Amino acid sequence: MSTITINLISGRTIQQGVSMEGGKETDKYMKACGIIEIDESDFKRLGIMKNTNVKVKSQHGEVIVKAIEATQGPHPGVAFIPMGPWANSVTSPETYSTGMPTFKGVPITIEPADREKVLNSIELVRSKCWGDE
Amino acid sequence: MSKTVTDVICPFCGTLCDDLVVVTDDEGKKILSVENACAIGAEKFLHSSDHSHRVTRPRKLQEDGSFKEITYEEAIEYTAQMLVNAKKPSMYGWSSTNCESQSVGHEIAELCGALVDNTAAVCHGTTLVAVQNVGIPSCTLGEVKNRADRIIFWGSNPAHGHPRHMSRYSIFPRGYFTGKGQKQRKIIVVDPRCTDTSSLADVHLQVEQGYDYELLQALRAAVRGQELTGDIIAGVPKEKVYEAAEMLKSGRFGVIFFGMGVTQSLGKDHNIDAAIMLTKDLNDYTKFSIIAMRGHYNVTGSGQVLGWQFGFPYSVDLSRGFARYNPGETGTIEVLKRKEIDAMFVLGSDPGAHFPMQCVKEISKLPSVAIDPHITPTTSICKVHVPVAFVGVEVGGNCYRMDNVPIESRKVVEPPEGMLTDQQFLEGVLKRVRELKAN
Numbered sequence: 001m002s003t004i005t006i007n008l009i010s011g012r013t014i015q016q017g018v019s020m021e022g023g024k025e026t027d028k029y030m031k032a033c034g035i036i037e038i039d040e041s042d043f044k045r046l047g048i049m050k051n052t053n054v055k056v057k058s059q060h061g062e063v064i065v066k067a068i069e070a071t072q073g074p075h076p077g078v079a080f081i082p083m084g085p086w087a088n089s090v091t092s093p094e095t096y097s098t099g100m101p102t103f104k105g106v107p108i109t110i111e112p113a114d115r116e117k118v119l120n121s122i123e124l125v126r127s128k129c130w131g132d133e
Numbered sequence: 134m135s136k137t138v139t140d141v142i143c144p145f146c147g148t149l150c151d152d153l154v155v156v157t158d159d160e161g162k163k164i165l166s167v168e169n170a171c172a173i174g175a176e177k178f179l180h181s182s183d184h185s186h187r188v189t190r191p192r193k194l195q196e197d198g199s200f201k202e203i204t205y206e207e208a209i210e211y212t213a214q215m216l217v218n219a220k221k222p223s224m225y226g227w228s229s230t231n232c233e234s235q236s237v238g239h240e241i242a243e244l245c246g247a248l249v250d251n252t253a254a255v256c257h258g259t260t261l262v263a264v265q266n267v268g269i270p271s272c273t274l275g276e277v278k279n280r281a282d283r284i285i286f287w288g289s290n291p292a293h294g295h296p297r298h299m300s301r302y303s304i305f306p307r308g309y310f311t312g313k314g315q316k317q318r319k320i321i322v323v324d325p326r327c328t329d330t331s332s333l334a335d336v337h338l339q340v341e342q343g344y345d346y347e348l349l350q351a352l353r354a355a356v357r358g359q360e361l362t363g364d365i366i367a368g369v370p371k372e373k374v375y376e377a378a379e380m381l382k383s384g385r386f387g388v389i390f391f392g393m394g395v396t397q398s399l400g401k402d403h404n405i406d407a408a409i410m411l412t413k414d415l416n417d418y419t420k421f422s423i424i425a426m427r428g429h430y431n432v433t434g435s436g437q438v439l440g441w442q443f444g445f446p447y448s449v450d451l452s453r454g455f456a457r458y459n460p461g462e463t464g465t466i467e468v469l470k471r472k473e474i475d476a477m478f479v480l481g482s483d484p485g486a487h488f489p490m491q492c493v494k495e496i497s498k499l500p501s502v503a504i505d506p507h508i509t510p511t512t513s514i515c516k517v518h519v520p521v522a523f524v525g526v527e528v529g530g531n532c533y534r535m536d537n538v539p540i541e542s543r544k545v546v547e548p549p550e551g552m553l554t555d556q557q558f559l560e561g562v563l564k565r566v567r568e569l570k571a572n
């Protein structure tokens with residue numbers, strides 16, 4: 001098992017949309033968005049099984065998500081987290097004076113974390129903001 | 134017995150589908166089925182109609198993290214006091230409500246010297262900057278359906294973000310001059326990933342992430358017949374760039390649809406400058422237009438209302454008593470990062486889920502009110518959560534489609550008893566703000 005460096009983008013998926021409208025407090029939303037999609041070759045580099053939890057880190061933060069095989073791929077060198085608080089735990093708030101954060105194109109590292117838990121959106125945001133729950 | 138409501142507007146994405154058929158029970162309280170909608174639109178209607186998990190009264194955050202129910206009057210008082218007492222409050226969101234509510238909100242903002250911003254801040258804000266730089270040759274989606282035989286999706290994945298866009302307007306429909314539908318159209322998709330949209334494309338340019346500007350300029354050169362240097366341009370073989378350029382020039386009418394892939398990647402507004410200039414260049418050979426794939430169903434409307442009231446489409450700073458606009462300075466992300474605002478009012482948006490975490494942390498430290506029918510990360514960290522009726526489901530109102538066409542949304546069912554709409558709540562706040570300011 002090892003740590004890999006990769007380029008992260010975020011964006012919409014239909015599951016993200018459906019589960020968001022169905023309630024962001026639900027586990028369905030967590031299952032749709034608390035994931036990272038990577039290529040099979042990246043699983044090999046990581047040395048982990050598919051559908052295991054990983055810790056994603058960037059210069060702006062870190063988050064636990066479940067690593068799954070890319071549903072829309074392959075996209076070598078690129079990892080994808082659906083838009084939501086999991087992605088935004090690591091995306092860049094740098095706007096280069098345009099007012100627009102850099103949600104796409106953030107260098108991240110992924111490391112295995114199969115013993116850690118993926119939080120739901122409310123738990124995640126509250127723990128990031130208040131640091132106690 | 135049941136009632137059928139036809140020609141319902143879908144209040145999810147900027148495509149604003151206007152052909153939904155919703156069946157309700159005969160009292161008009163519960164939605165039984167939704168036809169013609171995409172999976173997301175259908176879920177929005179069905180979820181809103183299931184009152185069992187909805188919050189129906191305002192609630193205030195307690196010290197232990199739980200919520201205590203309060204009345205709408207108390208929520209109005211808290212909101213008005215917060216906005217009046219703040220030196221520079223931010224009023225953010227506005228994209229999931231109707232234009233009538235936006236207008237009332239802007240009146241409050243003007244009285245309180247607030248900063249008004251909509252979700253373009255994290256979506257198509259850079260598009261609006263680019264449009265001011267170089268203009269925009271555009272058209273309506275009806276023209277796309279009836280005339281367009283060349284379609285580009287650049288940094289956009291409508292199969293997931295705007296699920297019915299392709300079947301209603303851009304790829305499959307048979308229009309007046311496009312009687313053969315998909316067979317008559319050539320589709321180009323530019324995306325760093327192989328997506329469900331790119332699987333429908335005649336040409337997929339798998340651009341290297343973040344190199345859209347380079348590819349756009351290469352395409353402009355290729356369209357003009359200039360020689361490209363290097364075999365691979367932005368991750369795409371040179372021959373494919375030439376092929377795409379020829380395909381675009383050979384059409385009768387083309388449209389570029391672009392999304393977050395260009396607005397949020399490095400380059401930002403400069404990417405869109407280049408995309409618009411490509412559209413201009415192509416008009417030397419054929420007819421071409423460009424349309425932004427707007428996300429929220431009424432984010433375009435928020436830009437319109439702000440535009441005609443203050444002259445700017447987003448990031449409007451009214452704190453000096455007149456409208457100032459400079460997204461790199463007055464944008465919500467920027468003011469949160471600089472810790473410049475002292476109160477946060479959110480309506481019809483979820484910055485808690487969709488802002489970078491540094492900004493969300495800043496919101497959680499401020500006096501704050503979130504107006505939202507859903508329970509969201511934003512409502513769970515704001516000091517007061519005010520649930521309201523769903524616009525487009527439980528109350529009508531005006532909305533703007535992604536091509537700037539206004540469409541009146543329809544009320545389908547009654548909201549839970551005693552629940553206010555956005556507009557009613559805002560009118561209550563406006564009345565109270567006027568009283569407080571008068572004293």
